[in-house]
Amino acid sequence: MYLAKPTIGKVIKKQFIYKLKANLEVYATLVGVQLFALLLSFNAVAGSGGGNNFINIRTNYYSVDLVIIFTMFWAFITAIILTTKTSRNEDFNFVTTRMISNLSNGCFLLTASIVGGVTAMLTTFMQKIILFFIGGDIFLLPENVTSYMLEVFMGSGVAILHVLLLSMLGYFIGTLVQLNKIFAVVLPIVFFGLLFTGGQNGPPLVLTQIFQFFFSETSLVLFVLKAILSAALLLNLSIYLSNRLEVRL
Amino acid sequence: MNIITFNHVTKEYKNKKAIDNLSFSIEENKITGIIGRNGAGKTTLLKIIAGFFEQSQGEVKVFDETPFNSITVSANCIFIDDQLSFPSTLNLGEILDATGKFYENWDTKLANGLFDYFNLDRHQSHEHLSKGMKSTFNVIIGLASRCPLTLFDEPTTGMDAAVRKDVYRALLKDYITKPRTILISSHHLQEIEDLLEDILLIKDGKAHLHLPVSDMKEYAIGIKGKASVLEKWLENRDILHKSNLGTDSLYVVVRNNFSTTELEKARVSGLILSQVNSSELSVYLTSKTKGGIDDVFSETYNW
Numbered sequence: 001m002y003l004a005k006p007t008i009g010k011v012i013k014k015q016f017i018y019k020l021k022a023n024l025e026v027y028a029t030l031v032g033v034q035l036f037a038l039l040l041s042f043n044a045v046a047g048s049g050g051g052n053n054f055i056n057i058r059t060n061y062y063s064v065d066l067v068i069i070f071t072m073f074w075a076f077i078t079a080i081i082l083t084t085k086t087s088r089n090e091d092f093n094f095v096t097t098r099m100i101s102n103l104s105n106g107c108f109l110l111t112a113s114i115v116g117g118v119t120a121m122l123t124t125f126m127q128k129i130i131l132f133f134i135g136g137d138i139f140l141l142p143e144n145v146t147s148y149m150l151e152v153f154m155g156s157g158v159a160i161l162h163v164l165l166l167s168m169l170g171y172f173i174g175t176l177v178q179l180n181k182i183f184a185v186v187l188p189i190v191f192f193g194l195l196f197t198g199g200q201n202g203p204p205l206v207l208t209q210i211f212q213f214f215f216s217e218t219s220l221v222l223f224v225l226k227a228i229l230s231a232a233l234l235l236n237l238s239i240y241l242s243n244r245l246e247v248r249l
Numbered sequence: 250m251n252i253i254t255f256n257h258v259t260k261e262y263k264n265k266k267a268i269d270n271l272s273f274s275i276e277e278n279k280i281t282g283i284i285g286r287n288g289a290g291k292t293t294l295l296k297i298i299a300g301f302f303e304q305s306q307g308e309v310k311v312f313d314e315t316p317f318n319s320i321t322v323s324a325n326c327i328f329i330d331d332q333l334s335f336p337s338t339l340n341l342g343e344i345l346d347a348t349g350k351f352y353e354n355w356d357t358k359l360a361n362g363l364f365d366y367f368n369l370d371r372h373q374s375h376e377h378l379s380k381g382m383k384s385t386f387n388v389i390i391g392l393a394s395r396c397p398l399t400l401f402d403e404p405t406t407g408m409d410a411a412v413r414k415d416v417y418r419a420l421l422k423d424y425i426t427k428p429r430t431i432l433i434s435s436h437h438l439q440e441i442e443d444l445l446e447d448i449l450l451i452k453d454g455k456a457h458l459h460l461p462v463s464d465m466k467e468y469a470i471g472i473k474g475k476a477s478v479l480e481k482w483l484e485n486r487d488i489l490h491k492s493n494l495g496t497d498s499l500y501v502v503v504r505n506n507f508s509t510t511e512l513e514k515a516r517v518s519g520l521i522l523s524q525v526n527s528s529e530l531s532v533y534l535t536s537k538t539k540g541g542i543d544d545v546f547s548e549t550y551n552w
Contacts, residue, residue, distance in 0.1 A: 003325050004352075004354070006353075087336075093348070094348065
């Protein structure tokens with residue numbers, strides 16, 4: 001009898017390509033989320049004004065940080081959806097194992113993070129164009145366009161890592177909930193509990209510390225390392241924890 | 250060569266044993282029917298073979314590998330039931346194409362041929378198909394993927410009689426062109442009887458009987474006659490079923506280990522002997538009580 005003996009790499013590739021197509025609607029959601037966030041971003045984050053009898057100057061600072069934050073939420077939810085029973089069952093319609101299923105989900109989330117991060121960063125141009133035409137604002141172009149483009153480029157990289165980090169966190173949390181439904185109750189309680197404990201006179205908030213660990217990192221290299229290692233760790237934990245999970249119950 | 254081997258396998262869910270110390274093996278290129286009542290453990294059994302579930306105890310070997318998390322088993326085995334669901338973003342045509350990419354032996358020609366014959370439309374979505382159409386589509390996937398091990402769990406749910414007949418015929422024809430190991434679970438033994446070579450009868454998670462269909466026809470014998478005469482014959486016999494016919498007549502089904510002379514004597518003493526067909530027999534073998542549903546009424550109302 002002839003048995004097919006596919007390699008793990010080949011099957012991951014097939015599952016990944018299949019998932020790109022099967023989950024195409026996540027990008028439609030992404031567009032919606034980013035447009036909404038962009039709309040909210042037309043509130044200037046800061047502004048200053050001044051002038052004399054002859055001239056009046058008003059400076060507004062706009063940013064697309066909000067778009068990136070919304071994209072991170074999108075990635076978080078997208079990852080949780082990937083861990084649900086339905087999508088796990090659908091993986092097992094075809095050739096797979098639990099590890100292949102998780103790794104191809106990881107590849108899919110990485111792709112989604114790249115798309116999400118880059119598009120989030122690019123909305124900065126859309127914002128400038130709209131402000132120029134509708135707001136009548138004048139966009140102050142930096143003197144050195146090359147260094148500005150480099151900034152946007154690096155900004156995209158950092159945005160990708162932020163989005164990736166959140167997606168892997170979502171994937172990990174989703175996996176925990178699949179293992180035991182009690183996590184769906186416990187995790188939000190822990191989250192909100194941590195949100196309100198400590199601070200002020202007591203020890204610093206745990207969540208603030210975690211937040212600072214990632215998002216207040218001033219060294220780019222260190223941030224990249226922290227983000228990549230944490231994302232890899234979360235995916236590995238998810239693979240390890242879900243390796244005995246039964247499907248099609 | 251054995252494709253599937255179960256060695257004292259138990260599967261527990263919350264202290265209830267769905268599969269209980271089950272041992273059997275299935276040879277290459279045979280069509281085996283998994284027969285049993287609702288909740289007997291048929292689906293659990295098939296899902297363990299497919300690697301969806303992990304057994305609690307015992308050893309399972311499929312293609313000489315433990316199926317749970319085995320890439321070889323996954324690549325060479327397909328499990329078809331009416332719970333199959335596909336992403337709503339894909340239409341039927343795209344699902345067929347996607348499936349074809351995963352299975353090496355996929356037969357596009359066969360898939361398209363069956364697809365057209367059963368009047369399916371490539372642009373339809375899977376979730377909006379009727380129950381019977383969904384099952385038909387799933388069977389097409391099961392056949393066209395041509396996996397060395399094909400598992401059908403109640404494949405004909407919701408199909409009308411004509412389609413059921415066609416599906417079974419397609420299955421048999423395809424099996425003849427490309428022999429492979431096929432397991433079918435069904436309530437309708439009658440319908441698949443002609444298709445099967447072997448029967449694995451399951452009762453309460455245990456293998457009750459595993460034998461060729463041809464032997465099943467001679468496994469038991471039905472005897473009808475006066476209760477007084479019949480009682481004498483039934484001493485030390487393995488009674489599978491017993492029901493009253495009128496006030497003093499009985500119909501019993503017993504294990505057929507009579508000699509020819511004994512049977513001749515029975516006929517002379519006025520007993521009517523009859524063959525028990527395999528679907529009738531499987532009902533008796535898997536029933537919890539000897540008298541079937543009649544027992545409930547006789548105990549409740551003292552009939």
